[in-house]
Amino acid sequence: MGDYVVVLEAPIIVKDVETNEDAINVAVSKVTKALNRENLDFVRVELGYSQCPVCGAHFESAFVIGNVGLVGIYLTLKVFNAQSIEHAERIAKAVVGKALKKVPLKVFEIRELKNSEEENGISLE
Secondary structure (H helix, E strand, O other): OEEEEEEEEEEEEEEOOOOHHHHHHHHHHHHHHHHHHOOOOOOEEEEOEEEOOOOOOEEEOEEEEOOEEEEEEEEEEEEEEEOOHHHHHHHHHHHHHHHOOOOOOEEEEEEEOOOOOOOOOEEOO
16 A cells, blocks of 8 residues: 555636636635545645746646636645556546546545545545
């Protein structure tokens, strides 16, 4: 059994926004409210970043066209006592997917915790 940090990537669509900053604020608020309704306050919500294919520079993953925004969000959580990396991925997607129905979740990163700290996460007994 291992302990893992799983980072999921989620695209969030927001309507009636005019700027990238508005889209980011609405998307983060929307995701945070959905997670809090399911008592998932241990999931960290962060703005995603994209990389320019030409110059390689990183920029915020927020795009607004016609008052509709698409915002990339990273969701980070710890999964304890998972049998494998794949098991940790399934657990994280199931837990977050409960709150964010109809939002496709993609694994951005999974890493094993070396010094397990029993704080804020999902544990399987």
